[in-house]
Amino acid sequence: MRWLYLAIGWIAVACATVGAFLPILPTVPFLLVALWAFSRSSDRLRRRLLADPVFGPDIRRWQERGAIRRPAKILAVLAMAASVGIATFLGLPVMAIAVQALLLTAVAGFIVTRPEA
Incomplete structure (x- = not known):
């Protein structure tokens, strides 16, 4: 199962990366999916997403308070x-x-x- 969650996480990161350049594709929701998948497969990758200087604060806001800028x-x-x-x-x-x-x-x-x- 770990490999399945890793694959879901990386696919979500790829979609988020595309979304960073295309305004009609969301970025943070895909990163939230990646965070969920990585939390079940790789604590290192989960921490890396949360520590990201660009998207980490938005992910943490959502995770802590369900808040959106x-x-x-x-x-x-x-x-x-x-x-x-x-x-x-x-x-x-x-x-x-x-x-x-x-x-x-x-x-x-x-x-x-x-x-x-």
Whole structure:
């Protein structure tokens, strides 16, 4: 099982790395998945994520208080709105856009109601 958790952790880190450069792909949620996986497979990698100077503070805020920084909330909601706008611009089926908008509205509601860091 250790190898499975390590693989999940590294895949999540890879997705987070891509997300650091693409605004529509989240970074910290993938790092939270990696932290979960590494906590079951490698304490060294878990500590390394928590000590990261860029993402470590956000991960610790979430872990300790379920808190998200205001700029991160704003960016997340704007990215979700932009993705619905892009889907509309591309002329995707109305039902697909409606489902996307409904799901992203629920996610945005969750994000906005979290405590601020």
